[in-house]
Structure formats: C-alpha cells, structure tokens
Amino acid sequence: MTVIETFDPATGKPLTTHPVMDDAAIEAAVVEVADAALSWANVPVAQRSSLLLRVADTLEAQREALAALMTSEMGKPLREARGEVDKSATTARWYAENLDRLLAPQQVDVGGAANAWVTREPVGPVLAVMPWNFPLWQVMRFVLPALGAGNTVLLKHSPNVTGSALAIESLLLDAGVPQGVLRVLVVDEARVPEVTERLIDDPRIAGVTLTGSNRAGAAVGAAAGRAVKPSVLELGGSxxxxxxxxxxxxxxxxxxxxxxxxxxxxxxxxxxxxxxxxxxxxxxxxxxxxxxxxxxxxxxxxxxxxxxxxxxxxxxxxxxxxxxxxxxxxxxxxxxxxxxxxxxxxxxxxxxxxxxxxxxxxxxxxxxxxxxxxxxxxxxxxxxxxxxxxxxxxxxxxxxxxxxxxxxxxxxxxxxxxxxxxxxxxVRVPFGGTKQSGYGRELSAEGMYAFMNQRTYWAAV
Missing domain, CATH: 3.40.309.10 (Aldehyde Dehydrogenase; Chain A, domain 2)
Known part of the structure; x- marks a missing residue:
C-alpha cells in the first residue's frame, strides 16, 4: 500500500503514515461532494449561519489539539499555531453574522420599465489545492465563505500536513456540517498534477482555488482556462x-x-x-x-x-x-x-x-x-x-x-x-495579489462571491 509519511520538522523524525487514495476512492469522494452540493445549496441561509457559528465553537473547543498537530507537522511555534485557530474562529463568526446581508438579493433601479434584482447562487463543488505553511488558516479562509455560500469543497492539502487536512474534515463533522460537504483527498505526491488536472476537467467540479507556488498556479490556471471554469490563485510574494x-x-x-x-x-x-x-x-x-x-x-x-x-x-x-x-x-x-x-x-x-x-x-x-x-x-x-x-x-x-x-x-x-x-x-477586507502573485480575491464579500453565480432578474411591468 502506498502511503504518505509525515515528519516532525523540529527533529526530522517520522510522525505517522497515511494511506493514499486510489482512483476508486477519489471518484467516491467526487460523487459525495457532488451529491452533497444538491442539498447543501438549498439549506436556508439562517441554518448555514448557525452551522458556521458551531464551526467557530468547535475550533475553540479543539484549539489545543489543532495547534499541537500543526506544530508537529510543519514546525510553527505553538503560540502562532493557537493564533491560527483563533483567527479561523473569528472568521467563521464574521461570516455567520454577516451571511444574511451578504446573500440578500440586491435591488437595482432601472427606471419604471421593470423590476430588477441580482441574486448570488452557489456554483457547486469547488476543488481547493492548499499549501502547508498555514495548515488550518489557509484552508479555512476559503472553506468558510465557500460553505456559507452553499458550495461544497474537495480539499487537496499538502502532503506534509495530511494529518491537519483530515482533522479539518473531522472538525466540520463534529460541528454538524453534513457528511460530504467537505471531503479530503489524500493523493500520492507524484500523481497530484495528473489528478488535479483531471478533477478540474470533471464536469461535476465547478471551480478551483489554489494557494501555492507559481509553477502550480500556472498549471491550475491553464487547466481552469481550458475547462472554462472560475479560478482563484494566491501565489508567491516578495x-x-x-x-x-x-x-x-x-x-x-x-x-x-x-x-x-x-x-x-x-x-x-x-x-x-x-x-x-x-x-x-x-x-x-x-x-x-x-x-x-x-x-x-x-x-x-x-x-x-x-x-x-x-x-x-x-x-x-x-x-x-x-x-x-x-x-x-x-x-x-x-x-x-x-x-x-x-x-x-x-x-x-x-x-x-x-x-x-x-x-x-x-x-x-x-x-x-x-x-x-x-x-x-x-x-x-x-x-x-x-x-x-x-x-x-x-x-x-x-x-x-x-x-x-x-x-x-x-x-x-x-x-x-x-x-x-x-x-x-x-476577513473584513479582500485579500489577493496582482502580477505573479495571482488573481482573484479571498475573504470579505469578494471572497465569497468568487465562486457564486451573480444572476440578474428583470421583470417587466
């Protein structure tokens, strides 16, 4: 059986192993998030807000365990890891408290010829390819607005923080988020480019976001362009x-x-x-x-x-x-x-x-x-x-x-x-880059709308 082995950067010694998913297991996860998207999109906004509050509560309840796991897998000082959990909880609460406002239909004055308004609707399952340096926050800053919007998530995290990825999946279930709304893919590192491109091309996947290197961003952006799907890239910085x-x-x-x-x-x-x-x-x-x-x-x-x-x-x-x-x-x-x-x-x-x-x-x-x-x-x-x-x-x-x-x-x-x-x-302001640092925005309203269909309604009178 092929496995991913994680290591403690403070000692260089192995931590644990995680079995990688074969094609059948990957397909099962895709089916699960695609099926979940049909029901999750129809969950009332007030109920999704309540679940985001429970995610915040669960983050705070699991703060020490999550911080210790991140420190063991990628080496960040424990007090910084706690801060990562706290920031994620704060972000969950902000979206929960503002979700109704963010998703309310927007009336547009077009004169007396018609009533016009704009709604924002989830696009469906989104593939999220995430890096190791902030194992929880990098994921949560995308996942929280995505789930609030009514999308589901297929998460491909960095191999060296596989334990953190699986902990996020468990945390959402502990908070009461329905099974299948977020699924983690554990993919053999050598197969990541091939699997990622195949998933982006899959008609069941509605979009893709990546935080990572410029090389990975170029590949993901090109694949999204070929598939004519929305993408957000947060890449390097200097x-x-x-x-x-x-x-x-x-x-x-x-x-x-x-x-x-x-x-x-x-x-x-x-x-x-x-x-x-x-x-x-x-x-x-x-x-x-x-x-x-x-x-x-x-x-x-x-x-x-x-x-x-x-x-x-x-x-x-x-x-x-x-x-x-x-x-x-x-x-x-x-x-x-x-x-x-x-x-x-x-x-x-x-x-x-x-x-x-x-x-x-x-x-x-x-x-x-x-x-x-x-x-x-x-x-x-x-x-x-x-x-x-x-x-x-x-x-x-x-x-x-x-x-x-x-x-x-x-x-x-x-x-x-x-x-x-x-x-x-x-969370209150958009985050993202220009030039080789990528495109699109995360956080705030803009981060939520990045993977939503903004639909115009025009009713003649």
Whole structure:
C-alpha cells in the first residue's frame, strides 16, 4: 500500500503514515461532494449561519489539539499555531453574522420599465489545492465563505500536513456540517498534477482555488482556462517594507522583525525586502539587527520560542542556496546565514544588505527566515525598488504622512497596502495579489462571491 509519511520538522523524525487514495476512492469522494452540493445549496441561509457559528465553537473547543498537530507537522511555534485557530474562529463568526446581508438579493433601479434584482447562487463543488505553511488558516479562509455560500469543497492539502487536512474534515463533522460537504483527498505526491488536472476537467467540479507556488498556479490556471471554469490563485510574494525618511524608525524596526520572521518567514505576505530611506538607513538597520538578535530559535513547543524550524529540509536547502548565491553576487551578510547544527530543519534568522536587483534574495521569493535590506535615495527611488519584482501581493509603507505613503504606494502595483502596519489578511477586507502573485480575491464579500453565480432578474411591468 502506498502511503504518505509525515515528519516532525523540529527533529526530522517520522510522525505517522497515511494511506493514499486510489482512483476508486477519489471518484467516491467526487460523487459525495457532488451529491452533497444538491442539498447543501438549498439549506436556508439562517441554518448555514448557525452551522458556521458551531464551526467557530468547535475550533475553540479543539484549539489545543489543532495547534499541537500543526506544530508537529510543519514546525510553527505553538503560540502562532493557537493564533491560527483563533483567527479561523473569528472568521467563521464574521461570516455567520454577516451571511444574511451578504446573500440578500440586491435591488437595482432601472427606471419604471421593470423590476430588477441580482441574486448570488452557489456554483457547486469547488476543488481547493492548499499549501502547508498555514495548515488550518489557509484552508479555512476559503472553506468558510465557500460553505456559507452553499458550495461544497474537495480539499487537496499538502502532503506534509495530511494529518491537519483530515482533522479539518473531522472538525466540520463534529460541528454538524453534513457528511460530504467537505471531503479530503489524500493523493500520492507524484500523481497530484495528473489528478488535479483531471478533477478540474470533471464536469461535476465547478471551480478551483489554489494557494501555492507559481509553477502550480500556472498549471491550475491553464487547466481552469481550458475547462472554462472560475479560478482563484494566491501565489508567491516578495513584499516590500518601505521606511521613509519621516518614519518612526523605532516602531518600523520593531514591526519589521515581526513582519519578516513570523512563521519562520514562511508566508506569502511576510515582508521580504526592506527598502529604507538613506537618511534613516543606519538607525533602522541597527535597531532591526538588535531585534533579530533577540529572536529565540528552537523547539516550537516551547512557549518562549519565536522561530521554529523550516517545514522541510529541501526548503532549508533552497534558502541556503539563495543566501550563498547572493553573497557571491555582492550581497553583504550581516546576521545569520547558515543552517543550525543538530537535529531538525532550523535556519538562523538572516539579514543581508544589497544594492538592489541582481541577487536572489532580492529577485526571488525567499520562503524562510531571510531578510534583504536596500537603501533608497528618495521616495521615487524607494518606489522603484519596491516595484522591482515580478510579484504584487502586499506593500507596507512607514511614514509620518499618510498622504506621502499613499503617493508612494500608487506607484507600486500590489493587492494591498498597509501604512504604518504589517501586511496581514483580515476577513473584513479582500485579500489577493496582482502580477505573479495571482488573481482573484479571498475573504470579505469578494471572497465569497468568487465562486457564486451573480444572476440578474428583470421583470417587466
């Protein structure tokens, strides 16, 4: 029997094995979500709201177990894992409390010739291909609005967090969500591209969402295009954190440490490139390095630890390659720069100063605890450096003047701008990227409507 084996990143030792599904089991899951879609779409909105509240309650009741599972499978510090559960519960409550408003028919004034209104209706089963770095939140930020809308979900999670995927399926059943509304696929990694493309082409699957790499996103987007189905892609990011000359340098430096090293730097919206005005560059770098030096690296179950291991050894190898090639190309290593000796897949919190594009830590997405700092001569230069990337997910700008920060942000294409704040996702506002960071939006009303048919009614009078 073919199995998926999961590992503890803090030790590198095996955790458990999960049998993979053969074609017959995959087909049974597709049948189940397709059948469930017919009834789930007709469940009254008030009842779906009640179930989302029960999902929130169940998340809170299972908080410690879910957090411990995520920490064991991908290595995030336990307190960050708890935060992931809390954020998911908050999101479930928001959709529950706003579902009636979000799904109410919208009257449209077209004059006296007719009565017109727009309804929003579920499209049916949606395939969700999800990554490992936020094993619960990445799934829930799609699943909660999808279920609220009346869609069902076929979830293909990352192999190294298979236990978390199965826990999500069990959690929804515990909350009273009907069987078949969400089914998990456990697919042999070598077969994922083939199975994914086949499912997207299946007429029973109404759409697809993916959070992951650009290579996977390109394949899924192409398959969705061929099948003429809606898709949402949330891909990589190389977010700039811009500190202007009038910024509160102490506050910016403190936030910069959180922005880069949260989740051991393994986040699409982690700030990765720090663009700092020349007037404050030395002061910022000094404070930033002091903050990095205080980070505690180690056992992620230790409540005092700030940075856990990387999720897989191959990811650590990739980060080492980016650092080494950048130094060889002229970047200057000012902190860290190497794997931590001993068991587990730890990497030192690392800072490099660079002159701009032309080195991997500036040009590529660095998915780990590595920061690149570059000096800008003025605001126009800062905008140029911030925008010198193929990605376009988020942008953080620090300035005493909101007007000045907005003026800079207008010159940089991103899906979100956070002024004097770290880029983050929040259920109340849409989340998503531009350029190579993908397309479509998650969260808020827009995230729900991404997989709904907006139907126009026109009744002549």
């Amino acid at each position: 977010d700039a954190f811009v500190v202007l000359a009038d910024a509160d340098v102490a506050a910016a430096a403190e936030a910069a440490v959180r922005a880069r090293f949260h989740n051991s730097g393994q986040s699409c919206v982690c700030a990765k490139r720090f663009v700092v005005a020349a007037e404050v560059a030395d002061a910022f770098l000094d404070r930033f390095l002091l903050g990095v030096a205080k980070l505690r690296v180690g056992d992620p179950t230790d409540e005092a630890v700030d940075v856990g291991p990387m999720a897989r050894d191959d990811l650590r190898t990739a980060i080492q390659r980016q650092v080494d090639e950048s130094v060889a190309a002229g970047a200057r290593l000012v902190a860290g720069g190497a794997a931590v000796e001993g068991e587990g897949w730890f990497f030192e919190p690392t800072v490099l100063t660079v002159d701009g594009p032309g080195v991997p830590v500036f040009d590529e997405e660095t998915f780990g605890p590595v920061a690149a700092v570059v000096v800008a001569t003025d605001d126009d230069d800062a905008a140029r450096l911030a925008g010198a990337t193929a990605y376009g997910l988020g942008l953080s700008v620090w300035s005493a003047s909101t007007e000045r920060a907005v003026a800079l942000a207008a010159k940089v294409t991103t899906g979100a701008v956070f002024i004097n704040s770290v880029v983050a996702s929040d």
